[in-house]
Amino acid sequence: MSGGAVAEAAPVKKEMAIEISELIKSYGGFRALNGVNIDIQRGEIHSLVGQNGAGKSTLLGILSGRTAPSEGSVRIFGSELHYGDPRSSRKLGVATIYQELTIAPNLSALENVFLGQLLSVKGFISRKRMTKRYMELCALMGVNISPLQRAGNMSIADQQMLEIMRGLQLDAGILILDEPTASLAPPERKSLLKTIKTLQAGGITIIYVSHHLDEVLELSDSVTILRNGEKIVTQPRAYWTKDKLVSSMLGAEVAEEIVRVTQETRHEDAAPGPELLRATGVTVPGAIEDIAITLHAGEIVGIGGLVGSGRTTLVRALAGLEPKSTGSLWIEGKQVKWPREPGYPMSLGIALAPEDRKHQGLVLGMSCEDNINMVNFSQVKKLGFYRKAKAGHIADGLSKRFGLTRPIHTLCRNLSGGNQQKVLLAKVCNLRPKVLIVDEPTRGIDIGVKVEVLKILRQLANEGMAIVIISSELEEVIAVSNRVLVLSKGRLVKELSQRSEISVDHILQATF
Ligand SMILES: Nc1ncnc2c1ncn2[C@@H]1O[C@H](COP(=O)(O)OP(=O)(O)OP(=O)(O)O)[C@@H](O)[C@H]1O
Numbered sequence: 001m002s003g004g005a006v007a008e009a010a011p012v013k014k015e016m017a018i019e020i021s022e023l024i025k026s027y028g029g030f031r032a033l034n035g036v037n038i039d040i041q042r043g044e045i046h047s048l049v050g051q052n053g054a055g056k057s058t059l060l061g062i063l064s065g066r067t068a069p070s071e072g073s074v075r076i077f078g079s080e081l082h083y084g085d086p087r088s089s090r091k092l093g094v095a096t097i098y099q100e101l102t103i104a105p106n107l108s109a110l111e112n113v114f115l116g117q118l119l120s121v122k123g124f125i126s127r128k129r130m131t132k133r134y135m136e137l138c139a140l141m142g143v144n145i146s147p148l149q150r151a152g153n154m155s156i157a158d159q160q161m162l163e164i165m166r167g168l169q170l171d172a173g174i175l176i177l178d179e180p181t182a183s184l185a186p187p188e189r190k191s192l193l194k195t196i197k198t199l200q201a202g203g204i205t206i207i208y209v210s211h212h213l214d215e216v217l218e219l220s221d222s223v224t225i226l227r228n229g230e231k232i233v234t235q236p237r238a239y240w241t242k243d244k245l246v247s248s249m250l251g252a253e254v255a256e257e258i259v260r261v262t263q264e265t266r267h268e269d270a271a272p273g274p275e276l277l278r279a280t281g282v283t284v285p286g287a288i289e290d291i292a293i294t295l296h297a298g299e300i301v302g303i304g305g306l307v308g309s310g311r312t313t314l315v316r317a318l319a320g321l322e323p324k325s326t327g328s329l330w331i332e333g334k335q336v337k338w339p340r341e342p343g344y345p346m347s348l349g350i351a352l353a354p355e356d357r358k359h360q361g362l363v364l365g366m367s368c369e370d371n372i373n374m375v376n377f378s379q380v381k382k383l384g385f386y387r388k389a390k391a392g393h394i395a396d397g398l399s400k401r402f403g404l405t406r407p408i409h410t411l412c413r414n415l416s417g418g419n420q421q422k423v424l425l426a427k428v429c430n431l432r433p434k435v436l437i438v439d440e441p442t443r444g445i446d447i448g449v450k451v452e453v454l455k456i457l458r459q460l461a462n463e464g465m466a467i468v469i470i471s472s473e474l475e476e477v478i479a480v481s482n483r484v485l486v487l488s489k490g491r492l493v494k495e496l497s498q499r500s501e502i503s504v505d506h507i508l509q510a511t512f
């Protein structure tokens with residue numbers, strides 16, 4: 001393990017794993033971090049909590065050596081970190097797990113763990129040494145994953161375990177996790193939290209970023225709140241409650257507003273409007289089979305089920321993104337050709353905000369404004385001229401509605417994760433579809449804006465859209481849905497249509 005041994009005679013003073021002092025990060029005139037000081041003790045789980053754009057990922061980027069700060073310093077186990085050099089940070093024992101997985105699907109579990117860092121004996125690559133180390137890592141994490149299994153066949157949760165094993169391979173003393181549970185289903189989240197605790201028991205210091213405040217409370221020894229690039233406070237776990245976290249990250253008034261709005265988003269049962277979409281026999285070989293779904297104006301339909309149950313495949317098929325899919329489709333009662341190419345469903349009025357916003361949803365090299373308007377150039381073009389003012393006006397209105405915290409000319413690449421999600425939602429709403437499908441719409445969005453997003457979905461439904469929502473947050477699905485369809489292993493196993501039936505218990509019961 002990195003760092004010096006603790007002097008036995010020094011009783012009270014705890015050893016610091018990380019000392020961050022007066023850290024500033026400027027992007028042009030904008031300060032993503034503004035004079036941050038944090039001390040993190042060896043062996044603790046320290047969480048960073050804050051709204052979208054608060055500066056969490058920026059701070060982690062500096063610790064991992066990816067980003068160079070403008071001013072200030074960081075010491076890791078007493079040694080000064082050399083900025084902007086990921087190797088320096090690794091040498092000091094920092095392993096960083098980013099939200100996007102970097103697993104190579106065609107390689108085995110073992111090969112993935114040692115990707116780019118093969119172990120050798122006397123200059124020869126040693127499979128035996130790697131297998132031994134692999135088994136040690138499995139034991140350290142309390143997991144059991146066959147080294148020979150092809151990574152592409154593994155669940156996202158197991159792939160993430162590999163990612164952590166790869167990070168810990170070189171005796172890391174500090175593990176940094178940026179929203180690691182964002183794409184996991186509830187049971188998988190639980191097991192990841194258990195693994196994190198096991199690692200801590202093995203002496204590893206952990207820095208944890210998550211918008212799931214329950215997880216933060218369950219795991220942390222201490223919590224630091226960031227707001228607008230500044231540290232608001234660091235306190236030990238005993239100090240915190242969920243309410244305190246919320247009011248500290250948002251300010252007390254906003255926190256009260258949220259409670260009010262949450263109550264408003266709960267809807268009453270209402271008679272559904274006319275049928276907008278009906279699909280039958282929806283099949284994608286190897287993924288989903290013979291699913292039927294009907295959507296009416298004014299309703300929100302939730303799709304329940306575990307990760308891997310076929311939820312995303314079903315909505316991708318409706319959006320023309322599954323070339324091997326088959327089925328029959330009616331739009332407003334009229335049968336139309338089954339969609340197998342993406343542009344065509346859009347012309348029928350079906351829009352999808354995909355779960356993978358980076359690869360499918362947004363053009364990262366373009367501004368927020370252009371991303372929002374690119375779906376709908378006809379609105380902002382007149383006699384062949386692009387109407388800049390009109391485009392700006394539309395983009396501005398939509399991004400304000402979704403709580404974007406940066407100016408609309410910002411490149412999407414330079415937005416925080418949560419802000420990118422808001423631009424994606426603004427973009428699909430700008431299409432003004434009849435049927436709006438949102439897959440994990442609040443992933444990575446802070447609690448302040450989450451409620452706002454649900455409220456907007458409810459408004460859009462009230463204005464006559466049909467909305468389909470997939471979310472790993474069952475509470476969210478329950479709060480907004482008029483009906484819930486539960487999928488399991490690619491089949492529709494249950495439809496819950498009475499308000500009283502729609503509950504976490506019923507959904508989970510139907511799933512298992
Ligand atoms: N390369 C960059 N150029 C300009 N601004 C940037 C760049 N990288 C980050 N920023 C800005 O710095 C601020 C902090 O972003 P950061 O990604 O650290 O937020 P975050 O706390 O991780 O938020 P989230 O919860 O949404 O992930 C944001 O306003 C972001 O737009």
Ligand SMILES: [Mg+2]
Pocket residue numbers: 056057058416417418
């Ligand atoms: Mg972030």
